[in-house]
Amino acid sequence: MILKSDLERIADSQFNNLQKRETGIRRDKIEKINHHSKLVKIISGIRRCGKSTLVHQIMNTYENTFYLNFETPGLTGFRITDFEKLDEIIKKRMAKNLFFDEIQNVESWERYIRSKHDEGFNLYITGSNASMLSKELGTKLTGRYLMTELFPFSYNEFLKIKRHSPDSGNTELYMSEGGFPEYLKNTDNEYLHRIFYDVLYRDVAIRHKIKHVERLKELAMFLITNANKKISYNKIKNIFSLGSTNTVIDYISYFQDSYLFFILPKFDYSVKKQIINERKIYSIDTGLSSVNSASYSDDTGRKLENIVYLHLRNKFRDIFYYAKKFECDFVVRKKIDDFSLFQVCLELNHDNIDREINGLREVMDYVNTKTGTIITLNQKDSIRNKGTEIQVIPFHEFSQVRN
Numbered sequence: 001m002i003l004k005s006d007l008e009r010i011a012d013s014q015f016n017n018l019q020k021r022e023t024g025i026r027r028d029k030i031e032k033i034n035h036h037s038k039l040v041k042i043i044s045g046i047r048r049c050g051k052s053t054l055v056h057q058i059m060n061t062y063e064n065t066f067y068l069n070f071e072t073p074g075l076t077g078f079r080i081t082d083f084e085k086l087d088e089i090i091k092k093r094m095a096k097n098l099f100f101d102e103i104q105n106v107e108s109w110e111r112y113i114r115s116k117h118d119e120g121f122n123l124y125i126t127g128s129n130a131s132m133l134s135k136e137l138g139t140k141l142t143g144r145y146l147m148t149e150l151f152p153f154s155y156n157e158f159l160k161i162k163r164h165s166p167d168s169g170n171t172e173l174y175m176s177e178g179g180f181p182e183y184l185k186n187t188d189n190e191y192l193h194r195i196f197y198d199v200l201y202r203d204v205a206i207r208h209k210i211k212h213v214e215r216l217k218e219l220a221m222f223l224i225t226n227a228n229k230k231i232s233y234n235k236i237k238n239i240f241s242l243g244s245t246n247t248v249i250d251y252i253s254y255f256q257d258s259y260l261f262f263i264l265p266k267f268d269y270s271v272k273k274q275i276i277n278e279r280k281i282y283s284i285d286t287g288l289s290s291v292n293s294a295s296y297s298d299d300t301g302r303k304l305e306n307i308v309y310l311h312l313r314n315k316f317r318d319i320f321y322y323a324k325k326f327e328c329d330f331v332v333r334k335k336i337d338d339f340s341l342f343q344v345c346l347e348l349n350h351d352n353i354d355r356e357i358n359g360l361r362e363v364m365d366y367v368n369t370k371t372g373t374i375i376t377l378n379q380k381d382s383i384r385n386k387g388t389e390i391q392v393i394p395f396h397e398f399s400q401v402r403n
Helices: 004-020 051-059 079-094 109-118 131-142 154-161 168-177 181-186 189-206 213-227 235-241 244-259 271-276 287-293 302-315 355-366
Strands: 039-045 064-070 097-101 121-129 145-151 260-263 281-284 318-321 328-336 338-344 370-377 380-387 388-394
Touching: 004 064, 004 079, 004 154, 004 181, 039 051, 051 064, 051 370, 109 121, 109 154, 145 328, 145 388, 154 168, 154 181, 189 213, 189 244, 189 271, 189 287, 213 235, 213 244, 213 287, 235 244, 244 260, 260 318, 260 370, 260 388, 271 302, 281 302, 287 302, 287 328, 302 318, 302 338, 318 338, 318 355, 328 355, 338 355, 355 370, 355 388
Parallel strands: 039 121, 039 145, 064 097, 097 121, 338 370, 370 388
Antiparallel strands: 260 281, 318 328, 328 338, 380 388
């Protein structure tokens, strides 16, 4: 339970502090949200990726707003009965547009959001756990919400805040520093250490009541070290003596839900084969991974592949890797029979060009398409053969293409 006077004081303090903050550069995702929709607008993403700043930018377009961030020590004791006090404060402020940060920390929050939606309020919610949001929304708010994911700064947003132009040098800088907004202001490595451990402990260990926290940390470090590589749940089970593959699947799904890692399945027309095949793993941010893993920080090729994945993941959901006789990094399925194919190579040379091209051509035959793309650091070319075309393009140009 929380006193109404305390709740009002916290709300006033949070609102005033938010208004004093710089709004920063306008996030690209703000254009992707249907602000005219009467549905509940959900914004999810890893902690510290800029969700509150995005909310601030949106709030500035409205009048009669009310804001409350539930992830503050003063609201630790907030209970479902306290929503009545919250209603009194909202009524007093004559607010019509409600913005709630991390409301999923409160039990039965979805019932309250549904009631406010039924009353005609315009609602925006942010959260740092995809599963908790989707689970509750799927039961109580089916058909009543729109979900938008927010990641750390994209390459183009990074260029805006740095006031740089797209080129290979700034691509390397982006791969090194990543896109966490606050880190780019001071490049204090300790900040990225804190984010990593906050996600690990607060968003995974505490939230899911995991007792073997040290083993969880070891698994997270293993995944960072092996980012962009294939992983086997069974092998991980044996390495860390986790008892069963289900435990491994659970732990990795917790990391996914908190947006620390993404899992990429192998492409196959058979869903059953997709499920049993090895996965590839990618990090939410190359700067975060570089600071927390020495082995990752020195591998420019892996970091290039990771930022290409993040660029694609920001636009598409159905992404796979391909592996049969040869391999292809990314198979993007836009529609049932509409595919875009991407290979990532730091630099094409005589030693690797056949491998990279063969990987693309094999999957081009498999999905029946005539075009593919090889993304490099700084090379540009076009390879045509037997009615097919492979475009070679540097990442800084690829990132400017509107898909």
